Amino acid sequence: MDIAKKDSRHIFTPRHRMTQPAQKLNKKLASSRPEVAAHVEQILTDVITLADTDTLDLQPSRTVVQEVLDTLDERQAG
Numbered sequence: 366m367d368i369a370k371k372d373s374r375h376i377f378t379p380r381h382r383m384t385q386p387a388q389k390l391n392k393k394l395a396s397s398r399p400e401v402a403a404h405v406e407q408i409l410t411d412v413i414t415l416a417d418t419d420t421l422d423l424q425p426s427r428t429v430v431q432e433v434l435d436t437l438d439e440r441q442a443g
Contacts, residue, residue: 390405
């Protein structure tokens with residue numbers, strides 16, 4: 366029997382369980398300031414959109430971008 370339990374924000378069913386990271390994020394967002402939660406939700410929406418269009422793996426990581434910028438800065442300074 367697939368009975369959904371609904372609270373004011375979520376619907377949970379036995380077939381649809383959140384992963385542990387999703388549960389942790391859900392808990393954090395529930396206790397975050399509204400503007401922080403909205404910003405995180407927008408970032409997640411952007412990541413999901415990139416993943417859906419198969420462009421997520423084409424984006425360089427922030428670390429790689431920072432390394433490139435640091436290298437360029439060193440060359441200009443030297």
